[in-house]
Amino acid sequence: MxxxxxxxxxxxxxxxxxxxxxxxxxxxxxxxxxxxxxxxxxxxxxxxxxxxxxxxxxxxxxxxxxxxxxxxxxxxxxxxxxxxxxxxxxxxxxxxxxxxECPQDIMISDKFDSINDIPDGAKIGTSSPRRVSMVKSLIRKVNIVEIRGNVGTRIKKLKTGDCDAIILAAAGMHRLDLKKEITEYLPIETFVPSAGQGxxxxxxxxxxxxxxxxxxxxxDQIILRCALEERNFIRKISGDCMSPIGVHGYIKQKKATLIGYISDITGKNHIKLKHECNINDFQNAGTKLAEIFIKQGAKKLLEKS
CATH class of the missing domain: 3.40.190.10 (Periplasmic binding protein-like II)
Known part of the structure; x- marks a missing residue:
């Protein structure tokens, strides 16, 4: 039975x-x-x-x-x-x-081939404070259009002209078999993903x-280790999904890497650091990296956001 x-x-x-x-x-x-x-x-x-x-x-x-x-x-x-x-x-x-799944953010646009081509005054759709800060750090006079809802709803807002481009997670596009809609994959070093993205x-x-x-x-034990350290970073910083925080961990061969990003909402003031170590020393890397961020004023940045 x-x-x-x-x-x-x-x-x-x-x-x-x-x-x-x-x-x-x-x-x-x-x-x-x-x-x-x-x-x-x-x-x-x-x-x-x-x-x-x-x-x-x-x-x-x-x-x-x-x-x-x-x-x-x-x-x-x-x-x-x-x-x-x-x-x-x-x-x-x-x-x-x-x-x-692919942890990167992606851009979808019918007007621009790259986020680096987007001019001042363009309308970019996103509801994520993390993405807002990163977009503003690249395009100073950008107009942010807040979009929420499912993936289809967000793409529709782009197609109807509410936005010139939208920023989404690649993972969702892949899982919905919508890769063909993607204009550009945004590099992790510039657009550090959310903890656990993908x-x-x-x-x-x-x-x-x-x-x-x-x-x-x-x-998957490798994914588990990365997820734990990404979440340890967020826990130590006391962040949530409405904070401009990114953190991403990955393991290649015997080398572990953790990239962290914290910003105010303007994107003008931010901290971005990378921690690299042997895989055997990866435990608690998230907490250790967060402590360095805190010493450099990360919590004050978050208060401004």
Whole structure:
């Protein structure tokens, strides 16, 4: 007799595509289990921009899904890791799963081939303070158009002339099979991604050992190590998704690298640093890098944003 596992997920096309990709792999590893998706609307999907900002954006895309876990209506919840606060309720655990999709930001435009071609006065669509600060550091007199909603909604705003270009995460475009829409991939050294960008994660009740064993079968240890250090950086800085903060870790052969970025909202004042070490010394690199940022005035920059 098959066992049933209920999976909480957001209702957006991207969230469903991501959850289906996780389910597909879990089914291949757990043939005796039947996985059922439970699409759910979250506060992050419903709130208007101003309400979203007042709440700091913190946890708004996961709150309702966590409630389903607490009420034991769902066994696991699937999130984009970048939507999960660095500090989570002690009743839960999260594990990154599958491979990391492209972590870069991308630009889409019908008018410009490169972000470096965009002139003063152009309208750039994004709702991310991190991306706003980075765009403003490149184009001083840019007009930022705040856009929220799913990927399709944002592309539509570009096509209808609300924006001259929009900035999005490459991962979402890839997972929705929309690579052909991408005009330019933005370099990580310039547009440092959000913590966890490109990574999917599974959240579950800490006491649920059965689910932990199941999820561990599709966990990538290299991605886990990078995710931990990116989140350690955010935790130490006390940042959230409404802060102009970027951090990205990667491991190549035996070398580990962590790049951090913190800015005020104008993009004029920012700190960008890189930490490189042997893979064996990577543990707590996020905390150590954050401490250097704090000594250089990072928290004062965030207060201005």
């Amino acid at each position: 098959k066992e049933y596992i209920n999976i909480a997920t957001r209702k957006s096309p991207l969230a469903l595509a991501q959850s289906e990709s996780v389910v597909k792999v879990m089914e291949s590893k757990c043939s005796d289990v039947c996985f059922k998706l439970m699409p759910t609307s979250t506060s992050g999907d419903i709130l208007k921009s101003e309400e979203f900002k007042l709440n700091g954006g913190k946890g708004l895309f996961i709150k309702e899904l966590e409630r389903l876990l607490i009420d034991e209506k769902a066994d696991i919840a699937i999130h984009s890791l970048k939507d999960v606060p660095a500090e989570i309720d002690s009743r839960f655990d999260i594990l990154p799963v599958l491979h990391r 990574i999917l994660c599974v959240e579950f009740l800490k006491k649920n050992d059965k689910v932990r064993k199941m999820v561990s079968k599709i966990n």
